[in-house]
Amino acid sequence: MLCGEERNLIFTFSSTKIFQKNLLTPGILLGVLFSQPISESIPVHTYSIVALDAETGELGVAVQSHWFSVGSLVPWAKAGVGAVATQSFVKVDYGPDGLKLMEGGMSAESALNKLVLEDEGEAVRQVAMIDVKGNVATHTGSKCIYAAGHQIGNNYSVQANLMENETVWPAMAKAFENTEGDLADKMMAALYAAEGEGGDIRGKQSAAMLIVTGEPTGVPWKDVVMDIRVDDHAEPLKELKRLIRIHRAYQHANKGDHYLELE
DSSP: OOTTOEEEOOOOOOSSOOSOGGGOOHHHHTTOOOSSEEESOEEEOEEEEEEEOTTTOOEEEEEEESSTTGGGTSEEEETTTEEEEEEEEEOTTHHHHHHHHHHTTOOHHHHHHHHHHTOTTGGGEEEEEEETTOOEEEEEOTTSOSSOEEEEETTEEEEEOSBSSTTHHHHHHHHHHHOOSOHHHHHHHHHHHHHHTTOBTTOOOEEEEEEEOSSOOSSGGGGEEEEEEEOSOSSHHHHHHHHHHHHHHHHHHHHHHHHHHHO
């Protein structure tokens, strides 16, 4: 992987599909060339959503990619602060650094703008941030691999790169807006919509969903509503959906035990 090394590369990519699916393996992607130094980058091309539930205040990130353990790299969130998705040729720092800036009082837009300006490799980054007030900001670098783009809506942003076509992120936005249910339901619908439009050109491998409370509880582990990862699976979205269902079942069981203890 590119992580941990400084690489001076040259990238010449027009907005056409010059790569074939069977050539876009992780190893081949590591050989793609760029016109600027890219430090500590990992080629996690993917689609994702960051969102706020205005009713509950919950903040979340959901993602799917043809990359191992995408949940360890792309999604970041902190209760009462915001959520971040950092992808394409990932600079993981956008996650913790973005949350730190938002926690310090910056809006999502100000935090993202600051980090982009400081990043020599911004042209190959794709990053979305949402703060606890619902302010959203997204950056799709000019050299993210086609098809790449994003769409910002009320309390959410959907973004994708290295996709089958440019209908992926509009379909995600429509699904999120038109789906009933809680934040997990709506974000899951967005992921399925992306896959329905062709998804990642390379295929699928891992997925994740991270949701935190809108207000910090003072106990960090209680701030996490849901943190589910599918690191390696032939059908990561189906597996993610299954695990979410199990997670909810255990939540209900735990509540039942709690009420029994009260008696």
